[in-house]
Amino acid sequence: MSADWYPGIKAFCTHWRHAPMLQQTFETLEREFADENDACIDAAKGFVECACRLLIQELDDPLNPIDKWPDSPIRNAHPSFNNWVSAAFRLLAIVERRDDPFSKVISQHYNLTEVLGKFRDVAGTVSHGKEGLSKKLSAHHRRSALLAADAIVTFLHEAYLEREPDPVRTFEPYERFEASNAIIDEFATLRAELDEESLIRAVVVLPDGEEVPLAIETSRLLFGVDREAYKLVLNACREAKAAAPQDAEVA
Structure with missing residues (x-):
């Protein structure tokens, strides 16, 4: 297995290196991945959710919070994994509405991550102790989960970098506003x-x-x-x- 399978996740972590919970989740993902443990599937899913919640906190408008929108994906008290991903994509305007064709593409990525977690739960009993088959299936599942998680995080991160955060509410450092800083310093x-x-x-x-x-x-x-x-x-x-x-x- 190769760390090259999740470049988007690594780039996201580098950008948000001042977010402690995100870094802790990434450390778990890397550890389980390096040890070739099935737990990296859950860690990949957990990382995607953590990334989504971080971006929602960064981008949400306190005067019109997304959890109060009539069609908000996170109106419920306990949003699901899919709900958090949908909310992040809505705030980033990657998808504008539920019937947006692009949302169908995105849904396949996070559905794969969701389903692989369930597949992992039954893989051991399906193999009935056949270690060779079990390990082969498990490696395939781990790779699929990481590729799906990395695709989602990359979509989110690239879309986020195209925006400039609100300087009043942002958790981003001064350096994130390079273009704006230059304008202020000039005029x-x-x-x-x-x-x-x-x-x-x-x-x-x-x-x-x-x-x-x-x-x-x-x-x-x-x-x-x-x-x-x-x-x-x-x-x-x-x-x-x-x-x-x-x-x-x-x-």
């Missing part, structure tokens, strides 16, 4: 000064001359922008505090 200017309360009073000047005022503590700016600078400044300030004369204690 907006910034001036700043420290006020009497040790807050940095900054004003962003827009292209039309309108101003957007901001206020932030020096420590917060350093912590958010440059942790090494934060540590350097902290050490210098600690030394300054230690060297400063102490007020006499009141008797």
